[in-house]
Amino acid sequence: MFQNNGGVINSRKRKEVATSGDTTPAMTPFSLQNQRPPQSSLSAALLNRQPPPPAPSQTWSMPFLSFTSLLTDDRPLEIVEQSDQIDEIIKTHSEQLRRKLAEKWMGYYNTLLCAAEENASKKLREREQDLEKTMRMKEQLFQNIAAQSSAEAKAWQAKAQKLEEQTASLSAKLQKANMRRVCGEGGSRQGCAFPEDSESSSADPDRVELVNLACKACRHQVATVMLWPCHHLSVCKECDVVSRQCPVCLAIKTSSVEVCLP
Numbered sequence: 001m002f003q004n005n006g007g008v009i010n011s012r013k014r015k016e017v018a019t020s021g022d023t024t025p026a027m028t029p030f031s032l033q034n035q036r037p038p039q040s041s042l043s044a045a046l047l048n049r050q051p052p053p054p055a056p057s058q059t060w061s062m063p064f065l066s067f068t069s070l071l072t073d074d075r076p077l078e079i080v081e082q083s084d085q086i087d088e089i090i091k092t093h094s095e096q097l098r099r100k101l102a103e104k105w106m107g108y109y110n111t112l113l114c115a116a117e118e119n120a121s122k123k124l125r126e127r128e129q130d131l132e133k134t135m136r137m138k139e140q141l142f143q144n145i146a147a148q149s150s151a152e153a154k155a156w157q158a159k160a161q162k163l164e165e166q167t168a169s170l171s172a173k174l175q176k177a178n179m180r181r182v183c184g185e186g187g188s189r190q191g192c193a194f195p196e197d198s199e200s201s202s203a204d205p206d207r208v209e210l211v212n213l214a215c216k217a218c219r220h221q222v223a224t225v226m227l228w229p230c231h232h233l234s235v236c237k238e239c240d241v242v243s244r245q246c247p248v249c250l251a252i253k254t255s256s257v258e259v260c261l262p
Contacts, residue, residue, distance in 0.1 A: 163257075170226065170233070170259060177213070215239055216247040228255040 213233070215221045221236035227243075230251040235243055240256050 166231070167257070167259070170231075174213075174233070174259065217243060224259055226257045226259055227251075227253050228257070233259060 213222050215223045215236040216234040217239035218236065221238065223233050223235055225235050225237055225240040226233045227235065227240075227246045230246045230249050232246050232248045234246055234248045235256075237258060240258075243253060245252050
């Protein structure tokens with residue numbers, strides 16, 4: 001391997017030349033350097049200007065110097081420019097990737113938000129429907145209760161009116177019976193307040209006859225309590241507490257009403 005500036009021959013080449021049987025003398029850099037062109041003033045001046053041959057240590061360091069000398073030319077600037085271009089491309093692609101990822105994330109977020117809003121609105125509508133249904137059921141229940149209460153109130157009013165009418169009728173009958181009893185005890189029909197003959201009494205269905213007002217249970221007190229449902233005025237107030245049935249018809253007593261006699 002030859003160098004451009006020194007004419008150094010590789011040691012391997014020199015060994016091969018030494019082992020060969022050729023009688024031609026080996027050419028060394030020193031021999032080439034010792035050869036002189038034809039003597040002239042110009043060539044002598046040029047030869048005098050040539051630098052001395054480099055030392056062996058310098059010859060071995062020349063390749064490294066020549067390699068490092070490559071870094072001092074315009075190539076590092078080109079490498080720097082290419083590196084800047086690569087960085088710019090990476091930056092551009094990174095920005096594009098970031099923008100695309102942000103767009104995808106926003107799209108995904110908007111999708112989730114729309115789904116959540118739709119679900120919330122659906123549940124809200126269901127709750128509103130349930131509330132309306134509950135309000136309708138409540139209103140219907142109130143109407144049913146009001147109608148039932150009104151019907152019960154009317155029924156109780158009718159029953160109370162019927163009881164009042166029955167009580168008034170019984171009071172009138174008791175009053176007539178009492179007057180007839182008083183007239184019967186006097187022994188004279190002229191002093192009676194309700195004179196009537198036998199024909200009118202037999203023809204009148206509402207004819208009141210003399211009745212015994214004594215209590216049918218104890219036979220001592222006046223019967224002032226009417227038993228239900230037989231409507232018999234048959235016991236006194238004290239016997240009404242212990243009696244369970246009517247002493248006249250033996251009907252089971254369900255309730256009783258005290259009658260105020262005049």
